[in-house]
Amino acid sequence: MSIEVEMVKCACADCVCIVSAGKAIEADGxxxxxxxxxxxxxxxxxCEHAGCVCHG
Known part of the structure; x- marks a missing residue:
């Protein structure tokens, strides 16, 4: 059985954004x-997404 992930949480610790796995920006794995x-x-x-106040 395989599972396809479509959405992932941004890896930035302070960020609340969910991004499409296919459109995510890959860095540091x-x-x-x-x-x-x-x-x-x-x-x-x-990140300038509505409702997110992350700044790293």
């Missing part, structure tokens, strides 16, 4: 919802 999360908020910006 993990899936992120945005470039900001994937770069550990090196630019100081949040």
């Amino acid at each position: 993990r899936s992120f919802c945005s470039d900001s999360c994937a770069t550990h908020h090196s630019d100081g910006e949040g």
Whole structure:
């Protein structure tokens, strides 16, 4: 039996976003919802998704 994952939680610890597995940004072997999360908020910006206040 196989299981296909369609949605995953962003790997950023402070982020509450869920992202499609096929559209996630892969970095460090993990899936992120945005470039900001994937770069550990090196630019100081949040992911800018509604309702999420992450900044790394």
